[in-house]
Amino acid sequence: MKIVAAAALLQLCFCATAAVSGNGSTETALTAAPGDVALLPCYTDGNATPTLTAWMKNGREVIRGGGSSPSPSPDGQRLAVLHDGSLEITGVIPGDEGSYLCNTSLPGNNTFRARVLLRVTSGPENVSTSIGPATALSNGTLIAYRGSTVSFNCSGVSYPSQQLTWAFRGASSSNESLVSTSGSWLDFRIEDIQPSAQGVYSCRAHNTFSHQAVNKSTQLLVYYVPDRHPECSWVPAQDPSHFQFICTWLGAYPTPTLHWGEDQGEQGAHWKGRVNVSEVTDSLSLRLNRSMLFDGQTLRCMAGHLALAPEREKSCSFTLKPPYPEGEPLATVQEGTSITLTCTEAMSTPPANTTWRKGLQQEEIVPGSKYVLHEEGPVLKLTILNISKDDEGYYFCRSENPLAVRELEVYLTVRASSAYTGAIIGIFIAALIVGSAAVIAKTLYSSRHQICLGGGFGQIEDRGDVLSLVESDDEQIFQDAVPRLPPLTNGRQTTLVQIHRIPSSDHEDAETADSSPQQQEETVQTEEPVDLVTF
Ligand SMILES: *[C@@H]1O[C@H](CO)[C@@H](O)[C@H](O)[C@H]1NC(C)=O
Ligand SMILES: *[C@@H]1O[C@H](CO)[C@@H](O)[C@H](O)[C@H]1NC(C)=O
Ligand SMILES: *[C@@H]1O[C@H](CO)[C@@H](O)[C@H](O)[C@H]1NC(C)=O
Ligand SMILES: *[C@@H]1O[C@H](CO)[C@@H](O)[C@H](O)[C@H]1NC(C)=O
Ligand SMILES: *[C@@H]1O[C@H](CO)[C@@H](O)[C@H](O)[C@H]1NC(C)=O
Ligand SMILES: *[C@@H]1O[C@H](CO)[C@@H](O)[C@H](O)[C@H]1NC(C)=O
Ligand SMILES: *[C@@H]1O[C@H](CO)[C@@H](O)[C@H](O)[C@H]1NC(C)=O
Ligand SMILES: *[C@@H]1O[C@H](CO)[C@@H](O)[C@H](O)[C@H]1NC(C)=O
Ligand SMILES: *[C@@H]1O[C@H](CO)[C@@H](O)[C@H](O)[C@H]1NC(C)=O
Ligand SMILES: *[C@@H]1O[C@H](CO)[C@@H](O)[C@H](O)[C@H]1NC(C)=O
Ligand SMILES: *[C@@H]1O[C@H](CO)[C@@H](O)[C@H](O)[C@H]1NC(C)=O
Numbered sequence: 001m002k003i004v005a006a007a008a009l010l011q012l013c014f015c016a017t018a019a020v021s022g023n024g025s026t027e028t029a030l031t032a033a034p035g036d037v038a039l040l041p042c043y044t045d046g047n048a049t050p051t052l053t054a055w056m057k058n059g060r061e062v063i064r065g066g067g068s069s070p071s072p073s074p075d076g077q078r079l080a081v082l083h084d085g086s087l088e089i090t091g092v093i094p095g096d097e098g099s100y101l102c103n104t105s106l107p108g109n110n111t112f113r114a115r116v117l118l119r120v121t122s123g124p125e126n127v128s129t130s131i132g133p134a135t136a137l138s139n140g141t142l143i144a145y146r147g148s149t150v151s152f153n154c155s156g157v158s159y160p161s162q163q164l165t166w167a168f169r170g171a172s173s174s175n176e177s178l179v180s181t182s183g184s185w186l187d188f189r190i191e192d193i194q195p196s197a198q199g200v201y202s203c204r205a206h207n208t209f210s211h212q213a214v215n216k217s218t219q220l221l222v223y224y225v226p227d228r229h230p231e232c233s234w235v236p237a238q239d240p241s242h243f244q245f246i247c248t249w250l251g252a253y254p255t256p257t258l259h260w261g262e263d264q265g266e267q268g269a270h271w272k273g274r275v276n277v278s279e280v281t282d283s284l285s286l287r288l289n290r291s292m293l294f295d296g297q298t299l300r301c302m303a304g305h306l307a308l309a310p311e312r313e314k315s316c317s318f319t320l321k322p323p324y325p326e327g328e329p330l331a332t333v334q335e336g337t338s339i340t341l342t343c344t345e346a347m348s349t350p351p352a353n354t355t356w357r358k359g360l361q362q363e364e365i366v367p368g369s370k371y372v373l374h375e376e377g378p379v380l381k382l383t384i385l386n387i388s389k390d391d392e393g394y395y396f397c398r399s400e401n402p403l404a405v406r407e408l409e410v411y412l413t414v415r416a417s418s419a420y421t422g423a424i425i426g427i428f429i430a431a432l433i434v435g436s437a438a439v440i441a442k443t444l445y446s447s448r449h450q451i452c453l454g455g456g457f458g459q460i461e462d463r464g465d466v467l468s469l470v471e472s473d474d475e476q477i478f479q480d481a482v483p484r485l486p487p488l489t490n491g492r493q494t495t496l497v498q499i500h501r502i503p504s505s506d507h508e509d510a511e512t513a514d515s516s517p518q519q520q521e522e523t524v525q526t527e528e529p530v531d532l533v534t535f
């Protein structure tokens with residue numbers, strides 16, 4: 001048994017086995033790769049130098065040469081008989097495989113024969129994979145996006161035959177053979193790819209003859225983003241001079257980049273770049289000094305992610321608006337009953353902190369047995385129970401957001417209960433009658449000589465109008481609780497007159513009471529000096 005080594009130019013290994021042939025000579029199996037230099041041995045016993053050697057391949061003579069003078073090969077110089085009779089094949093090619101027989105003449109009339117079985121095998125070579133559509137990271141990892149269809153192809157060259165196998169190793173499967181073929185390429189595809197398909201895909205090319213194997217592994221990541229937009233929310237910061245906005249976008253892989261910025265409006269251009277915060281996170285908070293906020297400002301949170309197509313922008317925003325509490329400015333209630341004051345704050349962005357306050361000092365109303373607070377969406381209701389005269393006065397619905405504080409002023413008028421009023425009026429009328437009778441009697445008695453009635457009653461001013469006279473030149477407003485004559489003016493000077501009607505307790509109807517000095521203003525502008533204004 002002999003082991004014969006053949007020189008190799010390439011990195012392939014040789015597997016050589018030897019067997020004794022039935023007729024006394026030896027038979028050797030030799031494996032070579034294309035490009036190798038193969039050396040086929042002949043007479044290896046003893047020291048004798050063969051005089052003449054003939055090599056046959058598959059029964060046909062391919063070369064004949066003598067020991068001391070190696071013969072040139074007729075076959076493109078690839079074959080040569082060396083001085084010891086062995087056959088050298090330079091640059092083995094597929095097709096060189098076969099059964100070779102050497103027949104050599106040794107000195108002393110001896111003949112020696114040997115058989116060599118040459119196999120040519122190669123590969124796997126040029127094993128390559130392609131996976132797509134996918135984006136490559138710098139480290140070779142590929143990225144596919146959830147929902148897409150991803151094709152996998154693997155090819156390789158092996159001689160004489162090969163087996164290609166795609167295998168997958170993921171979070172849920174250690175290594176799973178997907179498909180296999182004996183062809184030169186193998187492809188498959190995954191439709192609507194899901195995160196569970198994330199893992200390492202390897203293509204293994206196995207030369208079924210030489211048992212050489214090559215595998216190519218590629219990590220594939222499946223990126224995804226949620227369908228929804230980010231959520232913009234807000235919380236007051238501990239520090240009252242600041243406000244905190246929060247942008248949250250959960251469910252994206254890998255972690256997205258969130259960016260807080262400002263829409264470039266007319267005003268926004270002035271603030272360009274003041275709000276510009278980016279971070280790789282799924283929840284980004286933005287803390288702003290209130291002095292950086294203004295009415296109409298649009299703060300926007302944009303999500304950035306590789307899995308987001310440029311035209312499918314995901315963002316949330318809000319446009320800041322100052323609060324605007326709305327409701328009836330006047331309310332009238334009867335003593336002993338209860339009343340509900342209603343305030344609606346639907347404008348404020350971010351939502352305002354809306355509270356009910358009482359009196360000009362604006363003391364905050366604490367809910368209890370007297371006051372019941374009830375909130376229904378944007379509507380904040382204040383119910384005052386067991387109304388007494390003390391409850392009369394100003395109430396404020398105070399609404400505050402980072403931009404501004406605004407108040408709705410409500411004046412509550414408390415009427416005495418009707419029975420009580422009736423009694424008071426009755427007593428008053430009775431007293432009036434009695435008093436008048438007494439006065440008349442006394443008057444009649446004291447002015448027995450001249451009885452003069454009339455003239456005085458018609459001049460009684462029973463209106464509560466107030467004149468406010470304004471010199472529009474200096475835009476100063478004068479208000480007075482008593483009727484007042486306009487000042488004497490020289491020439492044609494413009495005078496502005498503001499009339500405030502003082503609430504009349506005689507009016508039963510709240511609508512016509514027109515009571516609040518702030519609410520009812522009538523303005524007359526005239527070119528002439530005003531001598532007298534009546535309504
Ligand atoms: C030697 O054996 C081979 C096959 O092993 C055969 O083809 C050949 O004819 C034999 N030669 C002799 C001389 O027996
Ligand atoms: C080879 O073998 C044959 C007979 O099988 C013989 O005639 C011949 O002389 C041998 N030697 C050479 C170099 O061919
Ligand atoms: C060599 O062999 C041939 C026949 O095969 C024979 O005629 C010759 O005599 C032999 N020579 C010697 C030296 O044995
Ligand atoms: C492998 O690829 C190289 C270059 O791409 C090419 O020259 C060579 O012929 C290929 N080998 C096989 C066996 O296809
Ligand atoms: C390649 O980079 C990505 C992201 O940077 C990482 O998640 C992945 O593990 C890396 N892959 C390899 C094989 O290093
Ligand atoms: C796979 O790759 C091989 C070699 O590059 C190519 O010939 C074959 O067409 C590919 N198959 C598909 C389905 O793309
Ligand atoms: C899975 O891995 C084991 C060893 O880790 C290996 O023996 C087996 O061949 C692998 N299967 C596939 C399909 O790759
Ligand atoms: C691919 O080769 C690596 C080593 O290079 C081995 O750990 C892995 O199991 C092989 N995969 C397959 C599917 O053969
Ligand atoms: C935000 O800042 C980045 C650099 O940190 C800059 O490239 C970008 O232009 C800025 N955006 C605006 C609107 O100023
Ligand atoms: C808020 O901004 C104003 C004006 O830019 C500044 O005077 C004030 O110090 C800031 N407050 C804080 C707490 O930074
Ligand atoms: C609203 O304002 C009151 C005081 O005005 C304060 O006690 C309360 O904590 C504020 N609520 C919120 C949610 O800021």
Ligand SMILES: *[C@@H]1O[C@H](CO)[C@@H](O)[C@H](O)[C@H]1NC(C)=O
Nearest residue numbers: 336369385386387388389390
């Ligand atoms: C209503 O208020 C009066 C005093 O204003 C009090 O005496 C009375 O107990 C109150 N009634 C209820 C039911 O609270």
